[in-house]
Amino acid sequence: MRYSETLVDHFLNPRNAGLMREPDAVGEGEYAGCGDLARVFLRVRDGRVAEARFQAYGCGPTIAAASAGSELIALRPVEDLAHLKPEEVERALDGLPEDRKHAAEVVADAVRAAAGQWLSQRS
Amino acid sequence: MTRRVYLDHNASTPVHPEVVTEMTPYFADVYGNPSSVHGFGRDAREGVDVARERIATFLRVPPDQIVFTSGGTESDNFGVKGLALARGRGHVITSRIEHHAVLRTVQALEAQGFTATYLPVDAYGAVDPDDVRKAIRPDTVAISVMHANSEVGTLQPITEIGRIAREHGVPVHVDAVQTFGKVPIDVDAMGIDLLSFSAHKIYGPKGVAGLYIRKGTKMVAIQHGGEHERRRRAGTENVPGIVGFGKAVEVRGREMHDEARRVSALRDRLWEGIAARVPDVRLNGHPTNRLPGTASLCYRHVESESIVLGLDLKGIAVSAGSACTSGNVEPSYVLVAMGLPLDWAMGAVRSSLGRSTTAEDVDYVVDSVAPLVQKLRQALPVGAA
Numbered sequence A: 001m002r003y004s005e006t007l008v009d010h011f012l013n014p015r016n017a018g019l020m021r022e023p024d025a026v027g028e029g030e031y032a033g034c035g036d037l038a039r040v041f042l043r044v045r046d047g048r049v050a051e052a053r054f055q056a057y058g059c060g061p062t063i064a065a066a067s068a069g070s071e072l073i074a075l076r077p078v079e080d081l082a083h084l085k086p087e088e089v090e091r092a093l094d095g096l097p098e099d100r101k102h103a104a105e106v107v108a109d110a111v112r113a114a115a116g117q118w119l120s121q122r123s
Numbered sequence B: 001m002t003r004r005v006y007l008d009h010n011a012s013t014p015v016h017p018e019v020v021t022e023m024t025p026y027f028a029d030v031y032g033n034p035s036s037v038h039g040f041g042r043d044a045r046e047g048v049d050v051a052r053e054r055i056a057t058f059l060r061v062p063p064d065q066i067v068f069t070s071g072g073t074e075s076d077n078f079g080v081k082g083l084a085l086a087r088g089r090g091h092v093i094t095s096r097i098e099h100h101a102v103l104r105t106v107q108a109l110e111a112q113g114f115t116a117t118y119l120p121v122d123a124y125g126a127v128d129p130d131d132v133r134k135a136i137r138p139d140t141v142a143i144s145v146m147h148a149n150s151e152v153g154t155l156q157p158i159t160e161i162g163r164i165a166r167e168h169g170v171p172v173h174v175d176a177v178q179t180f181g182k183v184p185i186d187v188d189a190m191g192i193d194l195l196s197f198s199a200h201k202i203y204g205p206k207g208v209a210g211l212y213i214r215k216g217t218k219m220v221a222i223q224h225g226g227e228h229e230r231r232r233r234a235g236t237e238n239v240p241g242i243v244g245f246g247k248a249v250e251v252r253g254r255e256m257h258d259e260a261r262r263v264s265a266l267r268d269r270l271w272e273g274i275a276a277r278v279p280d281v282r283l284n285g286h287p288t289n290r291l292p293g294t295a296s297l298c299y300r301h302v303e304s305e306s307i308v309l310g311l312d313l314k315g316i317a318v319s320a321g322s323a324c325t326s327g328n329v330e331p332s333y334v335l336v337a338m339g340l341p342l343d344w345a346m347g348a349v350r351s352s353l354g355r356s357t358t359a360e361d362v363d364y365v366v367d368s369v370a371p372l373v374q375k376l377r378q379a380l381p382v383g384a385a
Ligand SMILES: Cc1ncc(COP(=O)(O)O)c(C=O)c1O
Pocket: B010, B011, B071, B072, B073, B074, B076, B099, B101, B146, B148, B149, B150, B175, B176, B177, B178, B198, B200, B207
């Protein structure tokens, strides 16, 4: 198998998948090259992520990355997430093959966009 | 242990046990070079001759009109370049849904000064013979249209194309790698001058194939060296491979018709099972005029690769119709040529059934696909793709 056990587990049992009604912030990441798309919804309490949900379209790794990303950001301060790096999402999946790095990128993009939206609304 | 189901017979097949038995002595016992005059060489030559005879019988052509090659790719290169280069310059007609072995060969000829027409296909993936007629020009030197495409499986109207080509005196090459040994082929009735056919799609070994060359067809060799295969293809023959190829074809002669019936019923069971349980799915290609074991399905708004991965984790082998390499997605050029919208084409998954496929396998696949697609769609952004 070219994917880690962690990745496969997230793919088969995605956490926090689906729409969130009336979220405090939404962000999207898209990889133009292949149309992969991730959307992240945040519910924020006291500046921290109280709940995160995602929707994803793409190859297995992109779906897994969105799932892992939604766990990764739970309870974190939104200010930190404005700088979330794809490497962190990749680590949460125990690695990605070279030709699937974009999976972590679309998810990190989506999280940063959602965090950015929340921060700009607040100010 | 998880169940393992192989539904990728269009990619390759397991070697038939009778074929393995036939090949085995030709590695360590009968190892001479078939071009050598001594007894060791003659024994190897005998194996090659028997294989050629068996294939000639199956195709109903004279044995000396069959040349062995290293695979379908070489046969296609040989067929198309052999015709074009023998004529020096001119125009080549092919279709947009050929295997890359033909498409890229024609492109290479264009780079050398030939011109080319790439014929469109209809919504079923079939070439219109009338388009062939319209494309023929006074300088047309070759027509190359495949018998059936590996992905979609629609059979092409070769007989009509052959007739039109004859009227205009243009030679016809047919890539039959996916159909040879699966559906009947009559090179005379179909007007075929050159036919590419291969072993590993029909339970023979990999790396061996053939090109039928109708007597009198003006051709040049594309691989130069020794005087093998009546100087048409240089290189010491792959003796064990050729022996296995001959046996595989002989077995096909016995099994082809029954298997086609059985496999096509299973293919229908697969499609009907999935269609009954999964919304927004379609079967690509012609409903009846097609390869018996091929089912190309599109799941709308789901990405091919995620289905392939999900099924792989269930022990099921199918192939993705679109491929994402290094972040660049390529929906299948075949489905795009058939006019499928992108949100369907991106979710193409091909299953190809074969002689070992059972009804239980098919039911297991249906039971695995339905919840998988449902789950993938749950995580899907509305309006994506
Ligand atoms: C229609 C067709 N032509 C040619 C080939 C090339 O065969 P090979 O890769 O064995 O050379 C294939 C293989 O899939 C095929 O399906």
